[in-house]
Amino acid sequence: MRLLVIEDNATLSELLAKGLRTAGYEVDLLATAAEARAVLMTTSYAAIILDLGLPDGDGLSILRELRHRKDSTPVLVLTARGGLQDRVSGLRSGADDYMVKPFALEELVARLEAQLRRPGQQLGSSLHIANLEFDLRSRQAVIDDQPQMLSSRETAVLELLMRSKGRVVSKKQVEDHIFGLSGDVASNAVEVYVHRLRKQLSDKGAKVQIHTIRGVGYLIAEEKA
């Protein structure tokens, strides 16, 4: 899978390329907005990593042009500006995700994969946490290579939590995900499913933990020793 990295700092750009190649991607590097414009007119990539502070123009304008052409290639924006206005305008211009420097390469790869796994995108493999694996295509949970039988709702909860690895999923999101818009949901329904899922996972020896963040939501993480 070929990625395009548009970053003017040569060192960072080389390091990014190295990291992404290690993660199994092919990488093209560009340093200016003008080059990027020219290349994007003729070539399409699986995803684009775009730095906003380019020497010859604002990276956001490249993004806007791309979206204007109805090109839905996932774009992950890198920026030094963590400022609020920048973040808002980045997402408004059509960025799929946003990372403020300095970022962990590991996280960049994870977020990139999350984008590539989205419906319509190219990556369709599985998600892993410790000895727990979730195959996104078959929607099958696997613990220590043993396929597990989970109810459809438990599966839905697990999928959502694993897709959001490292982030808290709000109770509302879980509710929407498992029940959609279908009528009334008992107020403790989500708790019930999470509780069941938790029990199933621990019974089957998964080394993961589903944390409840009271008042906020849930978070799946590797079990701490």
Next chain:
Amino acid sequence: MIRFKSIISRIVILHVIAVAVTSVLMSVALSWLLSVATNNIHNEAMGEQAVSLAGHLALKADGSFSLDLPPSLQGLYSQPYGRYSYAVVDDTGKTLFSSLKDKAPVFAADPRVSTVQFLETRIGDAAISGASIRRIIGGKTVWVQAAEDLANRDVLIDDIVEDFYKHVGWITLPILLVLLVIDIAIFRRALLPLRQASETAQQIGPARTDIRLPLDEIPGEVRPLVSAINKALDRLDEGFRLQREFTADAAHELRTPLSILRTRVETLDDPRIAKALHLDIEAMSRVVGQLLDIAELEAFAIDPQETADLQAASAEVAGFVAPLALEQGREIALLGATTPVWIKGNAEMIKRAIRNLAENAIRHAPKNTVVEFVVEENGTVTVQDRGPGITEEERELIFRRFWRRDRNHQGSSGLGLSIVQRIAELHDAKIEVENRVMGGAQFSLHFTPCAAPDTRGT
């Protein structure tokens, strides 16, 4: 020197003084002019009377004069009437004829005086004023004097003078007052553009540095001031812009090398060194981020129209810090309101404040304790921990930049609470620091609650 609060009051007061002075001066001037005019009329009349008397004077054959007055004139000069008098004096000073009792001249005549002379004298209590003319009749020179007792002056003239003051004299005051009212109206009209400019200036604030005062309607006299103000605003605007640019540039220049460093460290072979370096970079990145936050806050202004949902902001921050807290063995809980709590302010800034409070609390909370966020309907968010709490002496110090209880404490830059304080200032929010009964510290931010925003609009 009197200090005036406004141009209008200055105009009114000075105008009133001018009106008072003018009306006094005008009365004096007018009465002087009037008395001059009446005197002239009187003198002219006296001169004419003397001429008419002289017409009746004839030189007899014996060289003496005769004065043959017709009865109408005799009545005019009669003693009982007493108003007019006449005398004829020759060049020796001898009185030839006189209407007075003692045949005395009306005026002590000087033989060498010119043709016509207007004189005044007193006879007893009466003030006498009249004319003396020189006539040469048959080679002999005589002076004919005609005079009027001023006490019995022509009633008509006196009436006119009196009437003048009653009707004409008093009219000057209202005229001047009308003029004052007109002046005020003119000035108010002239100052209208200034008042409009002031209203425009009212809207200028850190959030709206783009507004300039309109020059079109401004009177030429005030234009230099207004354009100077506009230029000052340009410079301020430029200052804000430079500050914002600096923040953006500094962010880029500081964070890009950190990214490089971090990425390099990630590719190191020795995981132990990588981990240690990683922690250092984390700490460094945090300080850089906070310094940039501070720089940004210096030039940041909140749009007074902005509103934020404190509950949502707290939930977002709680969700954001939870993974990190769990990793470090602390739990996060969000308590209190479960529905939107609308407050005035910028959501992103409010989140930053809460985040800094939360990170502070997580750092000080002992393992396996809960850091709680409590959102109240009245626009208050409280972050509480079970840490050591804050001593009385520390309460002021903790908000100082770079202050730390333990200078060797990892991961703390001492900037977090000063950021919280600055954001609170921007929002007119009160910060409350307390120690909890069961131990631990609690920081509350009291924001200004407001109505839910109109979701029908944009």
